[in-house]
Amino acid sequence: MMEVKIEVRNAxxxxxxxxxxxxxxxxxxxxxxxxxxxLALDLRNEMIHSMQHSLRxxxxxxxxxxxxxxxFDHIASSPGNPPRPDTGELLRSxxxxxxxxxxxxxxxxxxxKPPYPAYLEEGTGRVAPRPFLAPAMDKLxxxxxRRILDAVAGAIR
Numbered sequence: 001m002m003e004v005k006i007e008v009r010n011a012x013x014x015x016x017x018x019x020x021x022x023x024x025x026x027x028x029x030x031x032x033x034x035x036x037x038x039l040a041l042d043l044r045n046e047m048i049h050s051m052q053h054s055l056r057x058x059x060x061x062x063x064x065x066x067x068x069x070x071x072f073d074h075i076a077s078s079p080g081n082p083p084r085p086d087t088g089e090l091l092r093s094x095x096x097x098x099x100x101x102x103x104x105x106x107x108x109x110x111x112x113k114p115p116y117p118a119y120l121e122e123g124t125g126r127v128a129p130r131p132f133l134a135p136a137m138d139k140l141x142x143x144x145x146r147r148i149l150d151a152v153a154g155a156i157r
Contacts, residue, residue: 028155033100035151039144040096040105046136047082047094047107054082054130061086079128082135083120090117108133 058076077084085091093109109117123129137144
């Protein structure tokens, strides 16, 4: 699965130190986990939004009569832009998974065979990249850092 992981390294050590520092943290780990889940959902939504609103500046594909994908033509995105949805399979595959025991969340596509989300993100020898994960992460990076720091600071108060 192609994914971005946001996790607190050495989560058990961090949680223990937070508990030691604050005495009884009263769910401080829960506060941090909630922040991670909300950020992961923001990241997932940004990935989907970027694909839904990607420019139609690439190749034009004509559908043959009886094509299983319907009667409409498809205009792809140009290289460097997020991929334009065609069948919607990639959009539906973008998931967020929370792992509270590890104080971590994962966001990515659950399509693995073939790993075409990774081919789109990174490109191949024949196809130029059409990234959607890295630009979403870059767009939200400062928000992610700020919210995680705020959640940890709130947990130790």
